Amino acid sequence: MEDVKLENKFSAIPVIFPLSETMEEAYPKIKKASSKLKNNFWNFLMTYGAYALTFYSNSIAPKSVSRRVVDMASPNFTLGFSNLPGPIKQFFYYNQDKTKKIYTVASHTYIVVSGFVGLGVICMSYCDSFKLTITSDDNILSKEDNRKLVRYVEEFIRGEKLRMKDVKVPEDKKSR
Numbered sequence: 001m002e003d004v005k006l007e008n009k010f011s012a013i014p015v016i017f018p019l020s021e022t023m024e025e026a027y028p029k030i031k032k033a034s035s036k037l038k039n040n041f042w043n044f045l046m047t048y049g050a051y052a053l054t055f056y057s058n059s060i061a062p063k064s065v066s067r068r069v070v071d072m073a074s075p076n077f078t079l080g081f082s083n084l085p086g087p088i089k090q091f092f093y094y095n096q097d098k099t100k101k102i103y104t105v106a107s108h109t110y111i112v113v114s115g116f117v118g119l120g121v122i123c124m125s126y127c128d129s130f131k132l133t134i135t136s137d138d139n140i141l142s143k144e145d146n147r148k149l150v151r152y153v154e155e156f157i158r159g160e161k162l163r164m165k166d167v168k169v170p171e172d173k174k175s176r
Contacts, residue, residue: 023160071116079119086126130157 018033020026058066092103118137123130132153134146141149 023156023163074116077117079121080117081120082122083124086124088127090127 018029020029087104090104092101094101118140120133120135122133124133125131132150134141134149136146
Protein backbone atom coordinates (compact mmCIF):
# COMPACT_ATOMS: atom_id res chain seq x y z
CA MET A 1 0.00 0.00 0.00
CA GLU A 2 1.27 3.45 -0.90
CA ASP A 3 1.17 6.40 1.46
CA VAL A 4 -0.37 9.56 0.09
CA LYS A 5 0.33 12.95 1.60
CA LEU A 6 -2.46 15.48 1.18
CA GLU A 7 -1.76 19.14 1.67
CA ASN A 8 -3.93 22.20 1.18
CA LYS A 9 -1.93 25.36 1.76
CA PHE A 10 -2.70 28.34 -0.41
CA SER A 11 -3.18 32.06 -0.27
CA ALA A 12 -4.93 34.56 -2.47
CA ILE A 13 -2.66 36.56 -4.74
CA PRO A 14 -3.94 39.27 -7.07
CA VAL A 15 -2.84 38.66 -10.66
CA ILE A 16 -3.84 40.53 -13.80
CA PHE A 17 -4.16 38.36 -16.90
CA PRO A 18 -4.88 40.29 -20.08
CA LEU A 19 -7.64 38.92 -22.31
CA SER A 20 -6.83 37.66 -25.80
CA GLU A 21 -8.77 36.58 -28.85
CA THR A 22 -6.85 33.33 -29.38
CA MET A 23 -4.90 30.89 -27.24
CA GLU A 24 -1.77 31.48 -29.32
CA GLU A 25 -2.01 35.19 -28.57
CA ALA A 26 -2.67 34.49 -24.88
CA TYR A 27 0.31 32.19 -24.16
CA PRO A 28 3.04 34.87 -24.13
CA LYS A 29 0.87 37.19 -22.01
CA ILE A 30 0.03 34.46 -19.50
CA LYS A 31 3.65 33.31 -19.37
CA LYS A 32 4.80 36.85 -18.63
CA ALA A 33 2.16 37.40 -15.92
CA SER A 34 2.69 34.03 -14.24
CA SER A 35 6.50 34.20 -14.41
CA LYS A 36 6.33 37.24 -12.14
CA LEU A 37 4.79 34.95 -9.52
CA LYS A 38 7.09 31.98 -10.01
CA ASN A 39 10.49 33.56 -10.50
CA ASN A 40 10.57 36.14 -7.79
CA PHE A 41 11.70 35.34 -4.25
CA TRP A 42 9.68 38.28 -2.92
CA ASN A 43 6.49 36.79 -4.36
CA PHE A 44 7.37 33.43 -2.82
CA LEU A 45 7.69 35.13 0.57
CA MET A 46 4.47 37.07 -0.01
CA THR A 47 2.56 33.90 -0.89
CA TYR A 48 3.59 32.00 2.22
CA GLY A 49 3.59 35.16 4.32
CA ALA A 50 0.00 35.86 3.27
CA TYR A 51 -0.91 32.27 4.07
CA ALA A 52 0.71 32.47 7.53
CA LEU A 53 -0.79 35.89 8.27
CA THR A 54 -4.26 34.72 7.26
CA PHE A 55 -3.99 31.46 9.19
CA TYR A 56 -2.70 32.98 12.44
CA SER A 57 -4.75 36.18 12.38
CA ASN A 58 -7.94 34.15 11.86
CA SER A 59 -6.93 32.01 14.83
CA ILE A 60 -6.55 34.89 17.28
CA ALA A 61 -8.56 37.83 15.93
CA PRO A 62 -12.35 38.10 16.14
CA LYS A 63 -14.15 36.89 13.00
CA SER A 64 -15.50 40.41 12.49
CA VAL A 65 -11.96 41.63 11.72
CA SER A 66 -11.45 38.99 9.02
CA ARG A 67 -14.90 39.71 7.58
CA ARG A 68 -14.14 43.45 7.39
CA VAL A 69 -10.81 42.85 5.61
CA VAL A 70 -12.48 40.56 3.05
CA ASP A 71 -15.32 43.06 2.50
CA MET A 72 -12.83 45.88 1.91
CA ALA A 73 -10.50 43.93 -0.40
CA SER A 74 -12.87 41.78 -2.47
CA PRO A 75 -14.54 44.49 -4.60
CA ASN A 76 -11.15 45.00 -6.30
CA PHE A 77 -11.23 41.55 -7.93
CA THR A 78 -13.13 40.09 -10.87
CA LEU A 79 -13.02 36.42 -9.94
CA GLY A 80 -11.35 33.78 -7.84
CA PHE A 81 -9.40 31.14 -9.76
CA SER A 82 -7.71 27.95 -8.67
CA ASN A 83 -5.93 25.33 -10.72
CA LEU A 84 -5.71 22.15 -8.76
CA PRO A 85 -3.43 19.29 -9.78
CA GLY A 86 -5.20 16.06 -8.98
CA PRO A 87 -3.81 12.54 -8.74
CA ILE A 88 -1.91 11.14 -11.70
CA LYS A 89 -3.25 7.64 -11.12
CA GLN A 90 -6.44 6.46 -9.50
CA PHE A 91 -6.28 5.59 -5.82
CA PHE A 92 -8.53 3.86 -3.33
CA TYR A 93 -9.24 3.69 0.36
CA TYR A 94 -11.00 1.26 2.67
CA ASN A 95 -14.19 1.84 4.61
CA GLN A 96 -13.93 2.11 8.39
CA ASP A 97 -13.99 -1.63 9.14
CA LYS A 98 -11.72 -2.39 6.13
CA THR A 99 -14.25 -4.69 4.48
CA LYS A 100 -14.76 -2.67 1.32
CA LYS A 101 -12.28 -1.05 -1.07
CA ILE A 102 -13.57 2.25 -2.47
CA TYR A 103 -12.01 3.62 -5.65
CA THR A 104 -12.00 7.29 -6.42
CA VAL A 105 -13.51 8.04 -9.80
CA ALA A 106 -13.83 11.80 -9.86
CA SER A 107 -13.85 14.86 -7.72
CA HIS A 108 -16.45 17.55 -7.38
CA THR A 109 -14.40 20.69 -7.45
CA TYR A 110 -15.58 24.13 -6.51
CA ILE A 111 -14.44 27.17 -4.62
CA VAL A 112 -16.53 29.58 -2.64
CA VAL A 113 -15.15 33.05 -3.12
CA SER A 114 -15.57 35.30 -0.11
CA GLY A 115 -16.73 38.88 -0.02
CA PHE A 116 -18.13 40.60 -3.07
CA VAL A 117 -16.27 38.67 -5.79
CA GLY A 118 -19.11 36.23 -6.46
CA LEU A 119 -17.42 34.33 -9.31
CA GLY A 120 -15.15 31.33 -8.89
CA VAL A 121 -13.42 29.22 -11.53
CA ILE A 122 -11.52 26.05 -10.71
CA CYS A 123 -9.71 23.66 -13.01
CA MET A 124 -8.65 20.21 -11.82
CA SER A 125 -6.74 17.50 -13.58
CA TYR A 126 -7.65 14.01 -12.47
CA CYS A 127 -5.85 10.95 -13.87
CA ASP A 128 -6.63 11.22 -17.58
CA SER A 129 -9.36 13.84 -17.28
CA PHE A 130 -9.77 17.55 -16.74
CA LYS A 131 -12.64 19.18 -14.89
CA LEU A 132 -13.73 22.81 -15.05
CA THR A 133 -16.21 24.19 -12.55
CA ILE A 134 -17.69 27.67 -12.44
CA THR A 135 -19.69 28.93 -9.49
CA SER A 136 -21.25 32.35 -9.29
CA ASP A 137 -23.79 34.47 -7.56
CA ASP A 138 -26.97 34.89 -9.58
CA ASN A 139 -26.27 38.65 -9.69
CA ILE A 140 -23.04 38.00 -11.57
CA LEU A 141 -23.86 35.14 -13.97
CA SER A 142 -27.01 33.12 -14.47
CA LYS A 143 -26.85 29.32 -14.67
CA GLU A 144 -27.08 29.60 -18.45
CA ASP A 145 -24.21 32.13 -18.51
CA ASN A 146 -22.14 29.71 -16.40
CA ARG A 147 -22.85 26.97 -18.95
CA LYS A 148 -21.92 29.29 -21.83
CA LEU A 149 -18.63 30.16 -20.16
CA VAL A 150 -17.81 26.48 -19.59
CA ARG A 151 -18.64 25.69 -23.25
CA TYR A 152 -16.48 28.63 -24.37
CA VAL A 153 -13.49 27.35 -22.36
CA GLU A 154 -14.11 23.79 -23.59
CA GLU A 155 -14.08 25.01 -27.20
CA PHE A 156 -10.74 26.74 -26.64
CA ILE A 157 -9.24 23.65 -25.00
CA ARG A 158 -10.51 21.35 -27.77
CA GLY A 159 -9.20 23.77 -30.38
CA GLU A 160 -5.78 23.81 -28.73
CA LYS A 161 -5.67 20.02 -28.49
CA LEU A 162 -6.45 19.82 -32.20
CA ARG A 163 -3.92 22.54 -33.08
CA MET A 164 -1.19 20.91 -30.98
CA LYS A 165 -1.87 17.24 -31.81
CA ASP A 166 1.15 16.90 -34.14
CA VAL A 167 3.56 19.01 -32.07
CA LYS A 168 6.25 16.94 -30.37
CA VAL A 169 6.51 17.26 -26.59
CA PRO A 170 9.99 18.42 -25.55
CA GLU A 171 11.90 15.73 -23.60
CA ASP A 172 12.11 17.90 -20.47
CA LYS A 173 8.31 18.36 -20.44
CA LYS A 174 7.31 14.70 -20.76
CA SER A 175 5.59 13.18 -17.75
CA ARG A 176 7.07 10.11 -16.11
